[in-house]
Every structure is written in structure tokens, then in C-alpha cells.
Amino acid sequence: MIHLREGIVTQILEKNDDVIEILVTINELEYKAIVYPKITGDVSIGDVVKLNTTAIDLNLGTGGYHFVISNKSTYALHSDVSGHIMKLRYTPIQMKCLTIEEIYPQIINSFKSLEGMPVAIGSIHSMLPPLAAVIKEIMPDSRIAYIMTDGGALPIGFSHIVRILKEKTLIDCTFTCGNAFGGDFEAVNLYTALIGAKFIAGCDAAIVIMGPGHVGTGTKLGFTGMEIVNNAHIVHSMGGIPICVPRVSFSEKRKRHYGISHHFLTAMGSYCLIPCHMAFPCLSEDEKGFITEQYKSFELDKKHRISFLNEDTISIMEKNHLCIKTMGRSILEDPAFFRTSGACGVLLANLLS
Numbered sequence: 001m002i003h004l005r006e007g008i009v010t011q012i013l014e015k016n017d018d019v020i021e022i023l024v025t026i027n028e029l030e031y032k033a034i035v036y037p038k039i040t041g042d043v044s045i046g047d048v049v050k051l052n053t054t055a056i057d058l059n060l061g062t063g064g065y066h067f068v069i070s071n072k073s074t075y076a077l078h079s080d081v082s083g084h085i086m087k088l089r090y091t092p093i094q095m096k097c098l099t100i101e102e103i104y105p106q107i108i109n110s111f112k113s114l115e116g117m118p119v120a121i122g123s124i125h126s127m128l129p130p131l132a133a134v135i136k137e138i139m140p141d142s143r144i145a146y147i148m149t150d151g152g153a154l155p156i157g158f159s160h161i162v163r164i165l166k167e168k169t170l171i172d173c174t175f176t177c178g179n180a181f182g183g184d185f186e187a188v189n190l191y192t193a194l195i196g197a198k199f200i201a202g203c204d205a206a207i208v209i210m211g212p213g214h215v216g217t218g219t220k221l222g223f224t225g226m227e228i229v230n231n232a233h234i235v236h237s238m239g240g241i242p243i244c245v246p247r248v249s250f251s252e253k254r255k256r257h258y259g260i261s262h263h264f265l266t267a268m269g270s271y272c273l274i275p276c277h278m279a280f281p282c283l284s285e286d287e288k289g290f291i292t293e294q295y296k297s298f299e300l301d302k303k304h305r306i307s308f309l310n311e312d313t314i315s316i317m318e319k320n321h322l323c324i325k326t327m328g329r330s331i332l333e334d335p336a337f338f339r340t341s342g343a344c345g346v347l348l349a350n351l352l353s
Contacts, residue, residue, distance in 0.1 A: 003054040004069070007033070009047045018157025018182050024049060024066065031056070033066040036155050038182065039093050040068050047073040069093070085188060087181045088154065097186040100175075100196045111195050113239030118351040119194065120344055121232055121276075122209040122245040123225030123263060125152060126326035127341040128161055130313050131207050131245065132170040134345030137316045139352055142204045145197035146171045149190060149231070150178035151210030151224040157182045159212055161324065168320055173201045180211060190234050205348055208235075216263070225263040229272045236274045241351055243277045244268055244304075245344045250287055251334040252327075259287075260294045269298030279307040279347040281339040309350075313342025 007024030013032070014021040020035040020043060033051055035043050043049060051066040069092075083098030101108055120131050128146065135144055146165070148156050156162055156176050165171045176183035177193040185201065187193035190208065197206040208231050216223040225247070232242040247261040256262040268276065278300075280291060288308070295301055314331055317324070317338065324331065324338075331338050 002052050003057045005051050005053050005066075006072070007031070007049055007051055007066070009043050009045050009049060012043070012045065016157075016163070019155065021065075022068075024051065026051070026053075031066050032064055033068055034158065035068040035071075036157060036182075039095055040071055041074045043068065043071055044073070047071050049073075083186075085186070087179050087186070089179070095181065097181060099186040099188055099192075100200055101188055101192055104196070104200055107199050108192055108195055111199070111238075114194060114198055114235070115239060116241055117194075117198050117203075117239075118205045118241045118243055118348045119235045120205070120207045120243045120245060120348050121228050121235065122207070122341070123228045123247055123267075124214050124326065125159065125161060125209055125212045126324055126337075127245050127247075128207060128209050129165060129170075129322045129324045130317060130338045130341035131345045131348070132165050133316050133320050133322060134311060134313055134342040135205065135349050136170050137312075137319075138346065138349035139204075142349075142352060143172045143202060144170075145173050145175060145201055145203040145206045147175045147177060147187075147190065147193045147197060147206055147208045148180050148183060149208065149210045149227060150176075150180040151227045152213035152215075153211035154180050155182050156180065156211060161212075164322070170320065171207070172203060173197075175201075190231060191238065194235065194238060194240065204352055220266060223263050226267050226271070228264075229267045232272055232276050233274060236276075241277065242274070243279070243344055243348055243351075244272075246278055246280060246340050248280065248291065248336045248340040249327075249329075249334050250336045251329055259290050265294060265298045265300070268304065269295075269300050272303070275304055277305045277307070277347055277351070279309050279340070279343040281311050281313070281336070281343040282308055283336065287336065307343075307347055309343045309346045311339060311342040311346045313339045313345075316342070
């Protein structure tokens, strides 16, 4: 059951077309809150808003935000969006979107193959910046699409990362598929999003990763990163080249995520049915030996094409002023995580060239 409370808007902290960050007071205490204007409309200082406070009340995180459900000071909203496809279906905040299936049915219906388009597939949103930055550093004229699945946050506007990468032209366009929404293009599923990336947006490659908010339960299969398997199967079945990005860290305190995360080993070792590409950076001998032992124990080397590649991820990210964190750790605090994504960016660029 959701927790609902009313608050008064006291300050507008940040505002764009997709998301508004505000301060609200509830019983004389001040909180940060997120407004999605495409759902609830605009807000002004002094407005009385209804908020979903569930995550903060239960200490679940979500970046420390409440979320505005409605603005009591706004009595009528008129959507200027055409289209008939509903996202967030059968919820109180379902919304209509104009999808590529409605605009370009002839392209969808005439699809035959992705024609070897390389597609990097990740499981954590913070993999996106090193992938995009490295690809663009090597191949600055390439067009790269980011496809956001609905495994994490559903509004793409929640992602500061996407906003920064678009401003820096490190990604050229965005697609939101499933119940994710707010991209440059809306798609019903990953199949059509991939078709759109290549044949509508004219992209050379795509990066497929869920939005912020990876979920894990401590169980063998109960984590959202399992979608990497299905996404790889889809790319392969459509004639693309799946590059699956390993989740690697030597800064993790949790044993199951040290070296190659059990999430990646479980997904790609036990449940992926097709051969994929994957890459690691050139690590120290001890680190390379550790992850080699890990992936051999899951027989990844018998199924997939594994490369160890030179990359310059950290300097490329610093050059682009990408001060990104993963699990609260910076590039310098967890270099293996970012360098592994960068190595997969090098691999994708090599396949393109």
C-alpha cells in the first residue's frame, strides 16, 4: 500500500521539460520531491501537492525523493501528445504516448535484419557513460542510440546521466521501450526500439541498459540484471551482435559482487543460450587471474567470445568531465567497474570499424 501525504511547494530547485526537482514542506519539515510534468503538469511555489512518500518512509532510498502524484492547484490538464499507446498501463497515472510503431509502421513491417549492428547490453545504468564516451572518443562520427528498458526507473527524465550525455553529444538519441517513457522515441518493446535505432534514427550502434535503480534481493535469480540474457537473445535473433558488459569490481565489500559479480556470472553462464561478445580491461596479473578463474568456473569461455583490451576509460571520462558514481563509488574508487565498460566500448568500436 502506498503512503500518501500532502505538502506545499516552497522552492523550485531544477527544472526542464522532463523533470522538476522541488522542495516541499510536510508538517513543517522540508523534503526533496520529483515532479514529472508530462504526468502531473507544472508546479509553482505555494502549490499544494499530493506526494507518494512510501520509499522514504520505508528508508528504501530512491535518491532521497518523494514523488508528486497530483497538483491540487491544477484543475485541468490537456495533453498535447497524439498517439494511442498507453504506458504505465492500468495504473492511476497511465499516460498515452506516440510510439514509433504508430508513426513508422512500414519500417517495422518491412524489417528483416539488424545487419550486424553491434549492441552493447548492460545491467547497471552507470555503465552507460564509459561505454558512450569511449565509443565516441574512438569513432566521433558514429551515431549511438541509448535504449532504456523498463527494468529500473521508468521515466528517462529521472536520469541525470542521460541528460549530461545528450548535452555532451556522447549519445545521439534515446528510445524508451516497454513502460519506460520520455525518450526521443517511444517504443512498445525492445524489438521495435532496435529497429528504430538503426532504420529510423540512422544509428550505427546501440546501448541497451535499464534506467537508474537496479534491484537485487540476495537470491540467485531475483535481480533485475537477469534481463541482460533476454536482451542478448533478442539482439542475436534480429541479426545484431550482442556485446554483454560484465559487472566487475575489486572495491566491493560483498563477496558475491567481488571480481565479476555473481549477477553476470549467473546470467551469462547458466541462462544465456547464444554466444556473445564481452571484454575486460588489461588488469593486474592478480586481478586478471581472479576473474579468469571466475569465468572459467561458469564456463563462460566455452560459450562466449572474451577479449582483454587496452582502454583509456578514466582519462576519457575525465576529459569529458563525467564525474559518475556507481554504488556510491567514484571512478577512482572503483576503476575496474568503469574500465570494464570502457573495454566493451573499445570492442564495440572495433566491430564497427
